Amino acid sequence: MPPPSAVQESFPVSHAAPSAVPLSRSSWLKRMLRFAGPGYLVAVGYMDPGNWATDLAGGSAYGYTLLWIVALSSVMAIFLQVLAARLGIASGLDLAQACRAHSAPRTVVPQWLxxxxxxxxxxxxxxxxxxxxxxxxxxxxLTWGVALTVLDVFLVLWLQRRGFRYLECVIVSLLAVVTACFGLSLVVAQPQLAGVLAGFVPSKETITNPGMLYVAIGIVGATVMPHNLYLHSSIVQSRDYVRDDAGKRQAMGFATVDIVGALVIAFFINAAILISAAAIFHVNGHHDVADLQDASELLGPITGVALASTVFGIALLASGLSSAVTATLAGQIVMEGFVRLRMPPWARRLLTRSLAIVPAFFVALLYGEAGVTKLLLLSQVVLSLQLPFAMVPLIRFTSSRKVMGRFANRPAVLALAIAIASFIIALNGVLLWRLWAS
Structure with a gap:
């Protein structure tokens, strides 16, 4: 077991945050409120623009049918994020550090890449x-907008200099904006309750229909985000809990409440997007709305609410900005944990953003909005295909007594983890087989 100071190796800004959590002399509610925060930073990744595209595509094309995939993805996300938090608290290592410490040296760089x-x-x-x-x-x-996104480097720098707790407050405020906007969208959409409830019942067509399967895997990839497993296992250690068994157990309880609450909100937003798309677009014969701009332009005329498009744009901007911040944190944690390569936050953000801007800029320039939308959906499928490479090590480490001590997964938890991993890998396998066959 590494000493407490080892947690400061990866992304020291977060771990140095002065957010002490007294675990013995204050009420449970006060301790919980002081511990809360990491879950909401993680939840940002579960409601980013990629989720919007896949949920819009699913709702407009197939109505409420894929709601059960949104719900199942959210349950799997909660389970995996709880495992990630337990890993960080019990071992003092984030997932990237654990991979480096407990994997064959020749596999570390491929895992990082x-x-x-x-x-x-x-x-x-x-x-x-x-x-x-x-x-x-x-x-x-659109091309100028893609170029302007590089400026969020300065947003990240400013937030980090203000302090980690301040960063959390800004992120929670942006999430509140997104939540309010989609609460309003549900009111405007007026979905049919019977159809919504039917959508939560699993459908065989999800597997047998190639188009539906592609969107379903995109929803899984957009909901269960691999980089969030690395992020959560690190930032949960920013809380100053007692590093003995009793303190760790209590910290795990707080972390579980924190992430469940945050991801329930994320589930509400994802479900609201799909339900709104089904009620507004699918019902009115618009079955191919996956383009975020087309969705915004159609909202006003179809619903008769002039502000609907503006509210959509505000929520999209808040979602994109908040996701940009957490992606930077995850990137820094991954780079330092796997290869111990440290870069200034602005340089790390500029590098990652540049790798994203170049393909987006040329696709927007050459193929316009339709090409950008296809690229957006493809990015979510790529995330789903990458998920096993983070998920399998997480399950392995949290089930190891060498890594976790007495907090290693019990047999029932391990069985559920294997079932979730098998389901996701099987979905990916079916998708790859269909792509190869076609």
């Missing part, structure tokens, strides 16, 4: 979503 691919795919979605928000709200051309 695969994780970087996932982070770039996630950042690509944020670039596209933010650029579309700029166009919707300010009329900025």
């Amino acid at each position: 695969l994780c970087e691919v996932a982070i770039c795919a996630c950042d690509l979605a944020e670039v596209i979503g933010t650029a579309i928000a700029f166009k919707l709200l300010f009329g900025i051309p």
Whole structure:
């Protein structure tokens, strides 16, 4: 077991945050409120522009049918994020550090590169979503909007200099904006309750219909984000809990409440997007709305609410900006944990954002909005394909007594973890087989 100081190796800004959590002399509610925060930073990744595209595509094309995939993805996400938090608290290592410490040396760099691919795919979605928000709200051309997203480097720098707790408050405020906007969208959409409830019943067609399967895997990839497993296992250690068994157990309880609450909100937002798309677009014969801009332009005329498009754009911008911040944190944690390579936050953010901007810029320039939308959906499928490379090590480490001590997964938890991993890997296998066969 590494000493407490080892937790400061990866992303020291977060771990040095002065957010002490007294575990013995205050009420449970006060301790919980002081511990809360990491879950909401993680939840940002579960409602980023990539989620919007896949949920819009699913709702407009197939109505409420894929709601059960949104619900199942959210349950799997909660389970995996709880495992990630337990790993960080019990071992004092984030997932990237654990991979480096407990993997064969020759596999460390390939694992790191695969994780970087996932982070770039996630950042690509944020670039596209933010650029579309700029166009919707300010009329900025898509190519210029893509270029302007590089400026979020300064947002990240400013937030980090203000302190980690301040960063958390800003992120929670942006999430509140997104939540309010989609609460309003549900009111405007007026969905049919019977149809919504039926959508939560699993359907065989999800597997047998190639188009539906592709969107379903995109929803899984957009919901269960691989880089969030690395992020959560690190930032949960920013809380100053007692590093003995009793303190760790209590910290795990707080972390579980924190992430469940945050991801329930994320589930509400994802479900609201799909339900709104089904009620507004699918019901009215618009079955191919996956383009975020088309969705915004259609909202006003179909619903008769002039502000609907503006509210959509505000929520999209808030989502893109908040996701940009957490992607930077995850990238820094992954780079330092796997290869112990440290870069200034602005340099790390500029590098990741550049890798996302280049393909987005040329696709927008050559193929316009339709090409950008296809690139956005593709990025979410890439995330799903990358997920096993983070998920399997997480399950392995949290089930190891060498890593976790007495907090290692019990047999029932391990069985559930294997079932979830098998389901996701099987979905990916079916998708790859269909792509190869076609």
